[in-house]
Amino acid sequence: MPKVTVDGVELEVPAGATVLQACELAGKEIPRFCYHERLSIAGNCRMCLVEVKPGPPKPQASCALPAADGQVIRTDSEMVKKAREGVMEFLLINHPLDCPICDQGGECDLQDQSVAYGRGSSRYHEHKRAVTEKYMGPLIKTTMTRCIQCTRCVRFSEEIAGVDEIGALYRGENMQISTYLEKASTHELSANVIDLCPVGALTSRPYAFEARPWELKKTLGIDVSDACGANIRIDARGREVLRFLPRNNDDVNEEWLSDKGRYQADGLTRRRLDRPWIRRDGKLVAASWEEVLPAVASINPGSSIAAIAGDLVDVETMYAAKKLLAELGSHLLEGRQTGMAYAADNLAAVNFNTTFAGIETADAILIVGSHIRNEAPLLNVRLRKAAKQGAKVFIIGPVWDPTYKAEFLGTDAAILNKLPQHVWDALAHAKRPAIIVGGAGLARGALEPALAVSNQLGFVRTLEDGSAWNGFNVLHMAASRMGGLMLGYAQKGGIADLVAAAPKLVLSLGADEVDYSKFAGSMVVYIGHHGDKGAHAADIILPGAAFTEKDGIFVNTEGRVQFSERAVFAPGQAREDWTILRALADAFGVNVGFDSFQQLRTSLVADFTAFAEEGLVDYGALPAGGGEASGEIVYPIADFYLTNPIARASATLQRCSAELLHGEIQAEAAE
Amino acid sequence: MADRHLEPDTPELRARWGNFAWTEANAAQAKVVVARYPEGRQRSAVMPLLDLAQRQVGAETNTQGWLPIPVMEYVASYLDMPIIRVVEVATFYTMYNLVPVGKFHVQVCGTTPCMLRGSDDLIAACHKRGMKAGHISADGLWSFTEVECMGNCASAPMVQINDDNYEDLTVERLDKVLDALARGETPKAGTQEPGRHTVEPAGALSNLTAMVGDNHDYRGEW
Numbered sequence: 073m074p075k076v077t078v079d080g081v082e083l084e085v086p087a088g089a090t091v092l093q094a095c096e097l098a099g100k101e102i103p104r105f106c107y108h109e110r111l112s113i114a115g116n117c118r119m120c121l122v123e124v125k126p127g128p129p130k131p132q133a134s135c136a137l138p139a140a141d142g143q144v145i146r147t148d149s150e151m152v153k154k155a156r157e158g159v160m161e162f163l164l165i166n167h168p169l170d171c172p173i174c175d176q177g178g179e180c181d182l183q184d185q186s187v188a189y190g191r192g193s194s195r196y197h198e199h200k201r202a203v204t205e206k207y208m209g210p211l212i213k214t215t216m217t218r219c220i221q222c223t224r225c226v227r228f229s230e231e232i233a234g235v236d237e238i239g240a241l242y243r244g245e246n247m248q249i250s251t252y253l254e255k256a257s258t259h260e261l262s263a264n265v266i267d268l269c270p271v272g273a274l275t276s277r278p279y280a281f282e283a284r285p286w287e288l289k290k291t292l293g294i295d296v297s298d299a300c301g302a303n304i305r306i307d308a309r310g311r312e313v314l315r316f317l318p319r320n321n322d323d324v325n326e327e328w329l330s331d332k333g334r335y336q337a338d339g340l341t342r343r344r345l346d347r348p349w350i351r352r353d354g355k356l357v358a359a360s361w362e363e364v365l366p367a368v369a370s371i372n373p374g375s376s377i378a379a380i381a382g383d384l385v386d387v388e389t390m391y392a393a394k395k396l397l398a399e400l401g402s403h404l405l406e407g408r409q410t411g412m413a414y415a416a417d418n419l420a421a422v423n424f425n426t427t428f429a430g431i432e433t434a435d436a437i438l439i440v441g442s443h444i445r446n447e448a449p450l451l452n453v454r455l456r457k458a459a460k461q462g463a464k465v466f467i468i469g470p471v472w473d474p475t476y477k478a479e480f481l482g483t484d485a486a487i488l489n490k491l492p493q494h495v496w497d498a499l500a501h502a503k504r505p506a507i508i509v510g511g512a513g514l515a516r517g518a519l520e521p522a523l524a525v526s527n528q529l530g531f532v533r534t535l536e537d538g539s540a541w542n543g544f545n546v547l548h549m550a551a552s553r554m555g556g557l558m559l560g561y562a563q564k565g566g567i568a569d570l571v572a573a574a575p576k577l578v579l580s581l582g583a584d585e586v587d588y589s590k591f592a593g594s595m596v597v598y599i600g601h602h603g604d605k606g607a608h609a610a611d612i613i614l615p616g617a618a619f620t621e622k623d624g625i626f627v628n629t630e631g632r633v634q635f636s637e638r639a640v641f642a643p644g645q646a647r648e649d650w651t652i653l654r655a656l657a658d659a660f661g662v663n664v665g666f667d668s669f670q671q672l673r674t675s676l677v678a679d680f681t682a683f684a685e686e687g688l689v690d691y692g693a694l695p696a697g698g699g700e701a702s703g704e705i706v707y708p709i710a711d712f713y714l715t716n717p718i719a720r721a722s723a724t725l726q727r728c729s730a731e732l733l734h735g736e737i738q739a740e741a742a743e
Numbered sequence: 744m745a746d747r748h749l750e751p752d753t754p755e756l757r758a759r760w761g762n763f764a765w766t767e768a769n770a771a772q773a774k775v776v777v778a779r780y781p782e783g784r785q786r787s788a789v790m791p792l793l794d795l796a797q798r799q800v801g802a803e804t805n806t807q808g809w810l811p812i813p814v815m816e817y818v819a820s821y822l823d824m825p826i827i828r829v830v831e832v833a834t835f836y837t838m839y840n841l842v843p844v845g846k847f848h849v850q851v852c853g854t855t856p857c858m859l860r861g862s863d864d865l866i867a868a869c870h871k872r873g874m875k876a877g878h879i880s881a882d883g884l885w886s887f888t889e890v891e892c893m894g895n896c897a898s899a900p901m902v903q904i905n906d907d908n909y910e911d912l913t914v915e916r917l918d919k920v921l922d923a924l925a926r927g928e929t930p931k932a933g934t935q936e937p938g939r940h941t942v943e944p945a946g947a948l949s950n951l952t953a954m955v956g957d958n959h960d961y962r963g964e965w
Contacts, residue, residue: 236825237832239828240831241830241834242834246747251827252826253752504833
């Protein structure tokens with residue numbers, strides 16, 4: 073633990089810290105462009121210069137200098153001030169003065185730091201360098217003249233994404249950042265380079281010229297595009313959500329966000345259900361709330377009612393529906409829309425127990441039936457970190473490109489019943505072994521044999537350092553899944569039990585992946601926000617709120633309870649889902665016991681204490697397992713960009729799907 | 744250097760170079776080069792292999808050689824590395840030609856010592872022969888680039904043509920070299936000053952005279 077002195081304050085810093093980190097620990101702000109906590113150190117922008125003694129009598133780049141015992145660091149001396157002014161002047165030599173037309177304006181590191189550390193005026197009168205725009209795909213807009221060559225995007229694509237798509241071509245003043253032959257960047261996390269870019273060289277293409285950051289109302293939300301529960305910031309202006317940005321949460325998404333989660337914002341304004349609809353003579357016609365509520369009541373289902381929860385609904389909505397059904401005398405709740413029927417009586421067995429942060433430290437990982445890059449891109453970043461530290465990764469399922477070294481064992485789920493000897497040995501000898509069962513694995517009955525493997529090899533153990541390790545994981549794909557399972561949205565036989573019960577009324581809570589033809593004899597009441605598959609099959613549509621338009625609790629696949637807040641109001645006559653369910657209770661003449669959202673939450677917490685606060689839920693011990701898996705593994709996600717109704721409505725993601733996955737060439741309009 | 748650019752990736756380029764592969768001799772040489780680097784570090788061989796590829800292209804086209812995109816892709820797949828990393832290397836070093844060049848790539852040094860010793864005249868002489876930066880002369884023989892210091896300041900001005908340096912040039916001496924090359928001869932590389940062998944002092948020794956015979960300690964005289 074070296075002791076250093078920063079601006080006269082002596083402090084001890086962790087071994088291996090850099091001078092920059094030491095200064096930050098001392099509470100000093102060090103300007104920087106190329107340095108980023110989650111990327112390797114490049115040391116090429118020179119903005120972080122400080123004065124260090126002992127050492128050469130010149131400013132030193134603090135990001136690349138290890139802190140050593142007895143160093144005297146000054147961040148406030150005349151030398152440092154001059155050095156920063158000089159570096160800033162050099163950076164601005166070739167940077168255009170186009171802030172008024174630059175989308176980064178207002179959230180630009182270069183802008184902020186030139187105000188704070190720059191000279192205030194330019195002495196440069198010669199020509200500035202100009203660089204042609206580079207095409208990087210439908211998500212990333214480039215203005216390469218603005219690039220200050222920090223190479224953060226290059227390091228991100230190589231180190232975090234692992235695809236080596238972006239590079240720095242040519243040299244010196246002529247250095248240019250580009251993808252190979254200006255091909256579109258195709259990685260599912262590619263748009264994170266927009267956040268990393270400290271200037272306006274890489275900006276968001278769909279968001280171009282939409283708004284200035286100070287016009288936006290920022291709300292803390294949770295991403296629902298997959299079951300990771302990435303923490304996001306919802307930026308809205310007026311009634312419209314304009315963009316999603318990731319928030320820092322080291323336990324969940326670090327500071328990344330998948331492209332789908334980031335760019336489904338424009339889907340929130342398209343194909344919306346903004347008024348009730350009712351089916352008359354086989355055709356849906358627009359109606360009013362006054363018409364549809366009695367219409368639902370007239371179905372008079374009694375206890376012959378079932379509820380199916382969609383992938384994007386919050387816990388409160390599911391709870392309100394559960395209460396309504398309970399009052400009516402029904403317990404027909406299901407959330408696994410595609411018909412899966414794994415046992416859900418012990419939630420530890422269907423949870424990602426290792427946690428995302430924990431899986432980074434695993435040293436042997438067996439993935440059963442999961443295309444992780446499509447199903448949870450943020451988890452793949454963690455697995456890549458584990459693999460880089462030497463973890464052995466084995467995958468049962470069709471081949472996909474994991475971006476790290478992994479061995480594909482075959483596509484038959486039965487391999488799990490008797491693992492090859494070398495895989496068994498690797499897992500048995502690992503200190504921190506882990507198994508991840510994905511949706512495709514669950515569909516082939518891999519849960520029970522996976523539990524058996526975990527049980528036989530003792531995946532739940534106490535590590536040498538005394539901490540607990542649970543290596544058994546199930547990776548879900550729906551944001552509502554864990555919350556739904558906790559509330560009991562699971563029948564023993566899956567959705568087939570609901571079909572068998574032939575309910576008079578099926579309450580569809582934004583369930584768009586269900587095969588409604590099996591419910592031909594039932595009236596389908598759809599409470600949701602998008603005119604997607606569920607609405608097409610519905611007899612009555614009650615317009616609800618999307619996840620940005622209501623407060624809600626989401627439980628991610630780790631069993632982490634997280635609160636999302638309302639950013640805007642639902643459009644038109646659409647209402648928050650719980651109010652619709654409350655109105656249905658009145659229509660059916662039953663009392664669900666809550667009249668306000670606060671009462672709903674109180675009642676929810678009284679029934680399920682785990683929802684009282686954010687954090688991981690303890691599901692107890694794992695069952696022993698047994699049984700056998702069989703059948704070819706088929707990954708459920710065919711199109712990464714179009715997995716939920718919001719994404720399917722998004723023009724941006726439709727274009728991503730067409731261009732990046734199906735290779736369509738999109739003609740650029742002449743500007 | 745500012746006008747360096749990659750040759751566009753056209754169907755014609757793919758058709759011409761798409762099936763590029765090492766010749767038998769170069770395949771053996773490539774193995775030797777890769778074997779110089781430790782296991783797992785084979786990518787380090789990218790620079791010598793790009794040079795080898797450029798020479799093979801040169802041999803096939805009877806020029807100094809250059810690196811078409813499919814050839815870079817071949818090297819990338821040979822070393823199992825991302826193509827963008829290969830392109831980064833190829834675009835960084837000016838010794839790799841990114842566009843087709845003539846049989847002789849004339850690189851005239853224009854940095855201060857050479858300029859003071861008359862490199863401007865050499866450049867003018869080249870222009871007179873129809874050489875122009877970024878173009879191949881009509882007879883396919885000459886490509887021209889003005890470059891920065893090549894480290895031959897003691898025998899300035901100098902010109903590098905393919906693998907050889909020609910130093911102590913005047914317009915007449917350069918003309919002689921170029922004429923000889925055009926005739927298919929191999930002029931003497933190095934200094935063109937009669938009586939000079941390498942970069943030893945031209946004429947008599949002007950300083951450190953006391954060290955001609957044996958070592959001499961000058962420190963006391965400073």
